[in-house]
Amino acid sequence: MEPINEMRWARIVLVTLAGVVSHTFGRSTMPLLLPAIAEDLELNATTAGATGSVNMAAYLCGVIAVTYLANRVAPAVLLKCGLWIVSAGLLCLGTAPTTSQVMVGTALAGLGGAGIWLTMPVIATSDVPVAKRGTVMGSLTATMAVGSIIIPFATSALRDLVDDVGAWREVWLLELVASGAILVVLYVALRKDISPPLPRGAGIKAITRLQAWKTAVFFYMAFAFVAASWFQxxxxxxxxxxxxxxxxxxxxxxxxGIGGVVGAVVFGRLSDRLGRPRTMCLVTAIGAATCLLVLAGQMWTAALAATLYGMAGMAVPPLTAAFVRDQVAEQDFTAVFGAMTIFYGPASVLGPISGGVLADITGSYLLTYLVLAITFVFASVAAWHLGQSEKQDVIH
Structure with missing residues (x-):
C-alpha cells in the first residue's frame, strides 16, 4: 500500500472533475437557474419541483443500469459513458424552447450522473489506506463545490454580458463547453486505466452486507428527500x-460552494477521527438548522443558511460513500453502494414534487421547509443509532 504522501493526488483531483459535470452542471445548476426558467416558461411550483423529480428518477434508472453493468464493464468506461450522456443533457437544456425539452435535458443529466457517481469513488480510492479514505472522498465533494463557486459568478457575468437578468440557456451551453474540456482531460488521465469489470454483485440484496443496514438505508432515504428539495x-x-x-x-x-469546499475537507477529516456515523449525525443536525434559517427571511440568515448547507449537505454523500467503502471490499463497493442508492432514488423523486405541491397549496414555501427540517432531524437520529451499532460491534 502506498503511503499517503506518495499517493497520486493529481490523478485523484482529475477524476473528481467528473463530479463537477454530474453534480455541479447536471444537478446543482438547475435550482440556480430555476427562478429564471420558471419565469420564462411560466412554471408553477409543482412543475418547478418536477424538474428535480425527473432528474432524480432518471438518476435512479441510471443507478439500476450501472449496478447491472458493474460486473460487465470497467468502472472507467462507465464513468466516460456517464460524461457523454450528461453532456448530451446539457446540450438539450441549452437549446430548450419548451418545458418538455427541459425535462428531457434534466433527465439525461440525471441518467449520466449515475454512471459517474457510482464509479468515481472506486477509481479515486483505489489503493488508498482506510484511514485516509474520508479525506479522499471529501476531496470529491470539495472539487464539485469549487465548481459551485464558479458557476454563480459566471452566471451573473454572462447575464451582464447579454444584458438579460433572466438568461439561462446560455449558462447551460457554457457548461457544455466546460464538460467537453473535462471529458478530454479525463480521457488523458484514465488512458492507462485497465481496471477490470467488478465481480458480480448480489443486486439489491447486497445492501445486507452493511452493519445496521436498515438504519443506514433510512438515513440515506431521509437525506435524499431533503437534499433533492432544499436545493430545488x-x-x-x-x-x-x-x-x-x-x-x-x-x-x-x-x-x-465555498461552504462545500470547507465542509467536505473538514468533515471528511473529522470522520477519519470521530467515525463516519458521528460525523453524519452532526452534519444532518446542522442541515435541520439551515431550513429554519431559510424561513427567517433575512438576507444574513439566507447567506448563513447557504454557507452552512454547503458545508453540511454537500458532505453527506461522500461521508455515506466512505461509510459503505469502510465495510466492503473494493470489488463489492459498486454493488453495495449501488443497492443503497436504489433506495435513495424514490425518496429523491418524492421530495421535490411533494415540496412543490405543498407550496402551490399553501401559497408559500413555509411548510415545505418545515417538513425538510423535521426530515433532517430524523436523519440525524438515524446516524446516531448507526454510531451506537458500530460501538456494539466493537464490543462484541
Missing amino acids: FFGLSLESDHNMSRGFTTNLWALM
Missing part, C-alpha cells in the same frame, strides 16, 4: 416569499 426551492423561496433580488440569490450559490 432555495432561490424560489427567497425570491417569492421574501422578495430578495435575483442577483443576490444567484450569488448565494457561491457561498454554498
Whole structure:
C-alpha cells in the first residue's frame, strides 16, 4: 500500500472533475437557474419541483443500469459513458424552447450522473489506506463545490454580458463547453486505466452486507428527500416569499460552494477521527438548522443558511460513500453502494414534487421547509443509532 504522501493526488483531483459535470452542471445548476426558467416558461411550483423529480428518477434508472453493468464493464468506461450522456443533457437544456425539452435535458443529466457517481469513488480510492479514505472522498465533494463557486459568478457575468437578468440557456451551453474540456482531460488521465469489470454483485440484496443496514438505508432515504428539495426551492423561496433580488440569490450559490469546499475537507477529516456515523449525525443536525434559517427571511440568515448547507449537505454523500467503502471490499463497493442508492432514488423523486405541491397549496414555501427540517432531524437520529451499532460491534 502506498503511503499517503506518495499517493497520486493529481490523478485523484482529475477524476473528481467528473463530479463537477454530474453534480455541479447536471444537478446543482438547475435550482440556480430555476427562478429564471420558471419565469420564462411560466412554471408553477409543482412543475418547478418536477424538474428535480425527473432528474432524480432518471438518476435512479441510471443507478439500476450501472449496478447491472458493474460486473460487465470497467468502472472507467462507465464513468466516460456517464460524461457523454450528461453532456448530451446539457446540450438539450441549452437549446430548450419548451418545458418538455427541459425535462428531457434534466433527465439525461440525471441518467449520466449515475454512471459517474457510482464509479468515481472506486477509481479515486483505489489503493488508498482506510484511514485516509474520508479525506479522499471529501476531496470529491470539495472539487464539485469549487465548481459551485464558479458557476454563480459566471452566471451573473454572462447575464451582464447579454444584458438579460433572466438568461439561462446560455449558462447551460457554457457548461457544455466546460464538460467537453473535462471529458478530454479525463480521457488523458484514465488512458492507462485497465481496471477490470467488478465481480458480480448480489443486486439489491447486497445492501445486507452493511452493519445496521436498515438504519443506514433510512438515513440515506431521509437525506435524499431533503437534499433533492432544499436545493430545488432555495432561490424560489427567497425570491417569492421574501422578495430578495435575483442577483443576490444567484450569488448565494457561491457561498454554498465555498461552504462545500470547507465542509467536505473538514468533515471528511473529522470522520477519519470521530467515525463516519458521528460525523453524519452532526452534519444532518446542522442541515435541520439551515431550513429554519431559510424561513427567517433575512438576507444574513439566507447567506448563513447557504454557507452552512454547503458545508453540511454537500458532505453527506461522500461521508455515506466512505461509510459503505469502510465495510466492503473494493470489488463489492459498486454493488453495495449501488443497492443503497436504489433506495435513495424514490425518496429523491418524492421530495421535490411533494415540496412543490405543498407550496402551490399553501401559497408559500413555509411548510415545505418545515417538513425538510423535521426530515433532517430524523436523519440525524438515524446516524446516531448507526454510531451506537458500530460501538456494539466493537464490543462484541
